[in-house]
């Protein structure tokens with residue numbers, strides 16, 4: 001059944017028109033019992049929905065919508081390994097990557113957790129080899145730097161976690177620095193080539209498909225850089241490259257030594273894969289025990305998602321409110337605002353997770369849909385965003401739903417003046433987080449300087465009534481970060497289920513890749529390009545006639 005054909009869809013529309021269309025969120029928050037209805041605690045994670053434009057009837061109807069569209073069943077099917085990725089005929093079992101070692105999940109007669117645990121053990125051995133200094137470069141020196149070459153899901157997850165958990169860096173006997181290069185333009189690897197020593201640098205080629213040109217072109221440049229320093233190709237490849245992919249044959253063909261191939265499975269989507277060997281750089285940085293804690297946090301959230309009634313199920317509620325905002329309140333944008341600079345890559349990570357998953361316009365049955373799906377999602381570390389795009393949130397013409405995310409505890413060990421000062425900075429940050437969500441809700445109706453002419457008053461007016469959710473984690477640890485990421489993974493699935501779309505494929509990225517092949521072939525020809533449309537032909541010929549002549553043109557200016 002199409003979402004809009006559900007009886008409850010119409011009921012929700014009517015409920016909005018009758019009960020909430022002219023009610024401000026601020027009004028709804030005059031009720032003291034609001035947190036009883038809309039604040040949810042799970043394992044020290046607090047998710048507070050009280051600044052959403054909903055009342056108890058809305059929540060009831062959203063749960064009914066979930067029931068009517070078989071959400072509970074869909075969750076069961078996801079958990080048990082049904083082929084929920086229908087266009088690729090596969091399950092989506094990222095949750096299997098974080099099962100406890102003794103759990104089992106049988107798929108086609110095979111316990112896949114056995115394979116997961118074997119691969120984690122192989123990954124652990126690689127981590128040990130590198131961090132104890134056993135793994136040597138071509139000249140016999142221990143590895144000092146590991147570079148993750150990957151893009152999209154093979155980059156953003158490990159990058160997010162490595163940056164967020166820098167304070168959990170493990171004291172290894174041979175500590176290594178980890179680096180990330182994703183862009184096909186060579187800018188990132190070329191900078192690393194200047195800074196790093198080829199003798200002691202190891203590259204991890206992370207690519208689920210092992211066909212992604214962005215990653216393979218960076219890997220080719222890395223190989224050329226190493227061969228420039230030492231000409232024995234077999235030694236260079238064996239001692240300086242690890243491969244992580246579903247395709248053993250493609251890794252083999254590239255030359256990756258069999259022992260240095262770590263495996264992934266086609267039932268893990270790239271953007272859901274950081275929990276697998278794709279997280280090797282994470283484990284190198286924070287150690288295998290902390291990596292396991294990250295998995296445990298996600299697993300705990302999985303258990304909550306898979307076994308809690310939908311009216312108490314936090315990812316379900318996050319998803320249902322996403323539907324409410326997008327399809328009923330007409331909010332087409334979602335901002336992710338972590339009040340903690342360690343989470344600076346979380347908005348980028350979620351951009352892929354949500355927009356690549358739910359940026360769809362046909363149903364599972366292949367029918368074009370008539371309602372909006374994934375909102376435009378973006379974000380930034382909250383305090384910095386206050387000085388950048390919050391103006392639009394407060395006074396622009398668009399409705400934007402905001403997720404505020406903050407740790408409750410930070411810098412709480414106070415034994416010196418500078419620690420006291422840092423703790424004060426934490427309180428300042430929390431105060432800003434709560435002040436902003438409140439200001440977005442109440443707008444100009446409170447505490448705004450009302451002085452000046454009526455014209456100026458208009459400039460100073462804040463409409464308010466912007467919806468937001470606040471997520472508080474106890475403190476930022478591997479465990480709590482695992483929970484936070486899994487929360488959003490499941491939210492994406494919930495929204496997709498209500499919309500009736502497949503969140504696990506990404507056909508929309510293929511056309512551009514194909515066209516880039518033809519374009520590159522043409523770009524390499526000396527002759528004028530005439531075979532494309534007028535606009536593209538002009539741009540191609542402009543570059544062809546100028547890329548040599550534009551070099552150094554600014555020197556005299």
Ligand SMILES: O=P(O)(O)OC[C@H]1O[C@](O)(CO)[C@@H](O)[C@@H]1O
Nearest residue numbers: 152153154207208209212270509
């Ligand atoms: O891991 P791979 O196969 O190199 O793919 C990288 C990324 O490219 C995409 O396929 C999109 O082009 C993403 O879904 C994926 O995370």
